[in-house]
Amino acid sequence: MKxxxxxxxxxxxxxxxxxxxxxxTNQGYRLDPEQLAQIEAGVTNKDSVQAIMGSPSxxxxxxxxxxxxxxxxxxxxxxxxxxxxxxxxxxxxVKFDINDTVAEIRDLKKEDGQEIEVVERETPTxxxxxxxxxxxxxxxxxxxxxxxxx
Numbered sequence: 001m002k003x004x005x006x007x008x009x010x011x012x013x014x015x016x017x018x019x020x021x022x023x024x025t026n027q028g029y030r031l032d033p034e035q036l037a038q039i040e041a042g043v044t045n046k047d048s049v050q051a052i053m054g055s056p057s058x059x060x061x062x063x064x065x066x067x068x069x070x071x072x073x074x075x076x077x078x079x080x081x082x083x084x085x086x087x088x089x090x091x092x093x094v095k096f097d098i099n100d101t102v103a104e105i106r107d108l109k110k111e112d113g114q115e116i117e118v119v120e121r122e123t124p125t126x127x128x129x130x131x132x133x134x135x136x137x138x139x140x141x142x143x144x145x146x147x148x149x150x
Contacts, residue, residue, distance in 0.1 A: 028073035
């Protein structure tokens with residue numbers, strides 16, 4: 001009987017340990033170095049870049065000279081209900097000149113990123129603050145009778 005309990009305990013412990021395997025997720029564009037090698041600054045145009053790498057994940061909105069296309073991918077993992085942790089991030093930036101020819105290619109990794117601080121300020125709004133009783137009884141007497149005033 002003792003061996004049976006020990007065997008069941010070991011089986012339950014083994015099952016619990018395998019259930020704690022992290023959940024891994026791949027998102028975005030998966031970079032193929034061979035595809036990236038086909039793109040040359042000063043030679044390749046937008047149509048060729050789209051044919052080689054496909055549609056970009058994002059396109060820069062505010063550019064003064066030419067466009068910039070971003071191909072973004074990330075790998076994350078998390079255990080059960082814990083927050084996701086980014087294990088790998090890759091961003092390929094393809095910048096174009098005014099003639100829609102590739103001007104520059106940059107490949108950024110997770111290590112190139114920077115943490116930013118979120119500002120926790122609140123913007124004050126105009127008007128006055130209502131107290132509890134004003135909120136509860138403020139609309140008494142403000143309603144029209146049914147059909148009146150229409």
